[in-house]
Amino acid sequence: MNADQLAKQQADAMARQQRVNNAHATAQAMVGTASPSANDRKTPSRPTRQPVKQTNVIADALGLTAMFTDFRKGQFEKDKAEGKNASVAKINQEKKFDAEAADEHSWGDVPLCAGPEDLLQEHGLGQGIMWYYKFMHFIIGYNFVLLLIALISFIPHIVTGPNYDGGQGTRFPGAFYLSTYTEKSYAPFVLSVTLMLILTFSLGPTYRYYVKRWYAKQREARDAAAAGDQNVNWIEDEFEGQYGRAQFDYVDENAVDRIEYDPPTNTRFNRWGVGLSIFLMTVVLGVSGIVTFYMQRAARESGGNALASFCIAVFVAGLGFAWEYLCYLLTKIEKWAYWTDYWRSTTVKVLLFKILNIFTVFLVKRIEYQADVSEDDCQLRDLGNQFLLLIAFNTLATFANLGYVLFFTDKEAERTPDGPREFILATEYVEIVYRQFLLGLGFLVMPMIVLFGLAANIIEYWLDKYRMLRVCNKPGQTKSAFSGVLAFYFFLSALFILLSFPNGAVFVLAGSYGLSDDPTCYIYQ
Numbered sequence: 118m119n120a121d122q123l124a125k126q127q128a129d130a131m132a133r134q135q136r137v138n139n140a141h142a143t144a145q146a147m148v149g150t151a152s153p154s155a156n157d158r159k160t161p162s163r164p165t166r167q168p169v170k171q172t173n174v175i176a177d178a179l180g181l182t183a184m185f186t187d188f189r190k191g192q193f194e195k196d197k198a199e200g201k202n203a204s205v206a207k208i209n210q211e212k213k214f215d216a217e218a219a220d221e222h223s224w225g226d227v228p229l230c231a232g233p234e235d236l237l238q239e240h241g242l243g244q245g246i247m248w249y250y251k252f253m254h255f256i257i258g259y260n261f262v263l264l265l266i267a268l269i270s271f272i273p274h275i276v277t278g279p280n281y282d283g284g285q286g287t288r289f290p291g292a293f294y295l296s297t298y299t300e301k302s303y304a305p306f307v308l309s310v311t312l313m314l315i316l317t318f319s320l321g322p323t324y325r326y327y328v329k330r331w332y333a334k335q336r337e338a339r340d341a342a343a344a345g346d347q348n349v350n351w352i353e354d355e356f357e358g359q360y361g362r363a364q365f366d367y368v369d370e371n372a373v374d375r376i377e378y379d380p381p382t383n384t385r386f387n388r389w390g391v392g393l394s395i396f397l398m399t400v401v402l403g404v405s406g407i408v409t410f411y412m413q414r415a416a417r418e419s420g421g422n423a424l425a426s427f428c429i430a431v432f433v434a435g436l437g438f439a440w441e442y443l444c445y446l447l448t449k450i451e452k453w454a455y456w457t458d459y460w461r462s463t464t465v466k467v468l469l470f471k472i473l474n475i476f477t478v479f480l481v482k483r484i485e486y487q488a489d490v491s492e493d494d495c496q497l498r499d500l501g502n503q504f505l506l507l508i509a510f511n512t513l514a515t516f517a518n519l520g521y522v523l524f525f526t527d528k529e530a531e532r533t534p535d536g537p538r539e540f541i542l543a544t545e546y547v548e549i550v551y552r553q554f555l556l557g558l559g560f561l562v563m564p565m566i567v568l569f570g571l572a573a574n575i576i577e578y579w580l581d582k583y584r585m586l587r588v589c590n591k592p593g594q595t596k597s598a599f600s601g602v603l604a605f606y607f608f609l610s611a612l613f614i615l616l617s618f619p620n621g622a623v624f625v626l627a628g629s630y631g632l633s634d635d636p637t638c639y640i641y642q
Contacts, residue, residue, distance in 0.1 A: 178322035179608045183601020184461075227586050229579070245542050245595030246585070248328070252603070253578045255324055256549060260571040263313060263556070267564040270309040274302040280639045293565045296495035298640040306640065309564060310622055317557050317611045321604030328600040390451035391462075397447065398470055402477050405436060409481045417485075422499040430506035433478060434514060440470050441544075460543040461602065468547045468606060472554060472613055479503075479558075479620045495637040497562050500620065504559030504566055511552055512573045519584050528590075540589040545581065546599055549574070550606045557614040561625045 176182045227240045233250040236242045279297035291297050298306060409429060416425035444466045453459040482503070486496055526537045533539070556570040585592065615622050619629065627633070633641040 177601070178325060178604065180321055180325070180601045180603065180605025181608075184605045229582055229586060242592060243595055245597050246540075246592055248598040249542055249545060250578070250582070252324070252546070252599075253549070253574070253581075255327065256553065257571065257574050257578065259316070259320060259553075260556070260567055260574055263316065263560070263567045264565075264571055266309050266312045266316065267560065267567050269312070270298070270302055270305040270564050273305045274298050277301045293563055294498050294501045295562050295564070295640060296498040296501070296638060300640060300642050303640050306564070307626060310561065310626060313557070313560050314611070314615060314622055317614060318608070320553075320611070321607035324607075325600040325604045328598045390447065393450060394444075394447040394462075394466060397443070398466065398473075401436075401440065402470070402473055405432075405474055406477045406481045408432065409478050410485050413482055413485045423502060426499060426503045426506055429478060429482070429503065430510050433474060433507060434510040436474065437471055438514065441467055444470075460541070464543045464547045464602075467544070468551060469609075471551050472610060475507075475555070475558070476613065476617050480618065483619050495635055495639075496632060497638055497640075501559070501563035501566070504555060504563060505569065507555050508552065508559065508566070508569055508573055511548070511555065512576060515548075515577055515580055519580065519588065522584070522588055536590075538588070538590050540581075540585045540592045542592075542595065542597070542599070546603060547606075549577070550603065550610060552577075553607070554610040554614065557610065558617070558620060561614075561620065561622055 173182070227236070227242075231240065233247045233254070236250065237244060237247040274297075275292065277299060279292045280299050281291055281297060295306070409432070412428050412432060413425045416428045444463050447466065448459055448463045451462060453462060479500070482499075483496070486499070522537055528538065530536070530538075552570065552573060556567055559566040559570075613621070618624060625632070628638070628641040632638050636642065
């Protein structure tokens with residue numbers, strides 16, 4: 118054996134001995150008797166959590182962060198650095214859209230009774246669809262709680278006895294109108310309205326918390342399953358929710374040019390187009406007010422308040438439908454670069470117009486009513502009829518939309534992201550928020566109107582599921598719960614329910630604008 122071989126053997130022996138020593142030391146550290154006591158053990162260092170500002174928490178809960186924070190900031194630069202120009206992105210998006218269309222008839226006959234999580238897990242419809250129907254469950258539950266709150270004033274009203282004098286109607290449905298409530302029911306009415314307002318303002322933050330807790334529980338279950346726990350169930354999908362599409366999001370192949378070369382330099386929309394939208398909204402609202410004034414006067418003179426309320430409900434529903442169609446055209450003129458911004462702009466215009474139009478209509482109605490008031494009919498009854506008709510027409514519009522898609526559109530036509538046979542979550546959410554806004558204002562003049570709202574939402578739930586599963590094209594997969602944007606929408610509608618003049622909660626409770634001076638409005642006497 119030469120010197121080199123001997124040296125190699127010695128080195129190998131030393132290495133083996135070192136490994137044995139290391140293994141022994143590790144075992145001693147794990148099971149040895151010299152383990153430190155609990156008091157002597159060092160607490161593992163953790164990263165210091167940055168304090169969260171209370172204002173940021175509130176802004177997030179109310180949806181202000183989701184609406185006014187530019188989550189796309191730097192996205193264009195990132196896409197450009199990765200070579201994702203808009204032309205390539207558009208091609209990839211169209212390929213994905215075509216793949217979804219090719220898969221149109223391969224997703225099976227999904228049962229109408231399938232739950233939200235079944236739609237995701239068993240039928241692959243994506244988190245966006247799951248969250249829409251979870252949201253519907255949430256809203257139906259909210260309406261049920263609102264119904265219990267309405268009973269706080271309705272039961273004492275029935276016990277003490279409604280006042281049917283002064284043309285207020287018969288026992289049914291007259292007892293439902295606030296115009297038949299007596300002064301003995303005023304305190305319970307104030308309590309129920311106060312609770313309704315608290316519930317309405319907390320609706321958005323509560324839903325946002327519900328969504329976050331669901332995600333947290335899913336992550337905990339996923340981690341437990343990864344650690345070997347066989348007794349946990351979790352949704353096998355990614356849990357990173359975001360507003361809108363997760364894939365390439367450019368509206369068209371010219372989006373990069375609009376972002377990079379337009380004079381505003383850092384915008385991804387046409388400011389002239391946005392200005393035009395605001396101007397047209399103002400003009401249409403003004404026209405709506407003028408038409409409402411003369412329609413109310415003419416209808417009241419010819420057929421009374423009931424005819425006037427019916428005509429105005431038809432007008433509001435028709436104008437809302439026309440404005441939605443106009444919004445699609447205006448949003449295209451605004452030339453948004455991303456689909457997320459495109460749909461957000463569209464839904465904001467639709468919802469804001471509908472809320473402001475209701476504000477305009479009822480302001481004009483009260484002005485006209487004061488100019489030619491009847492001495493034996495409380496305004497509250499007319500207002501209650503108006504809200505009942507608005508909710509009824511809002512529900513009928515869902516049936517009308519279904520009929521239009523069934524009989525006037527071609528199922529074999531080429532698919533487009535905003536086509537009539539697409540189940541567009543953004544617009545579906547807006548309709549629900551708008552109905553809740555009507556219920557909130559209607560509660561102030563007819564507390565038991567929430568019973569009709571609850572029925573309307575249950576009908577909407579099953580009708581939407583039928584339309585999506587049996588009539589519309591297969592929805593594209595998204596991961597958004599829309600919780601931040603919905604929180605903002607609910608906060609906006611709650612502000613109008615509280616403060617809108619003259620039908621907001623502040624003014625109805627105070628009996629302002631002629632209500633407390635009207636001897637036929639017994640609750641204020």
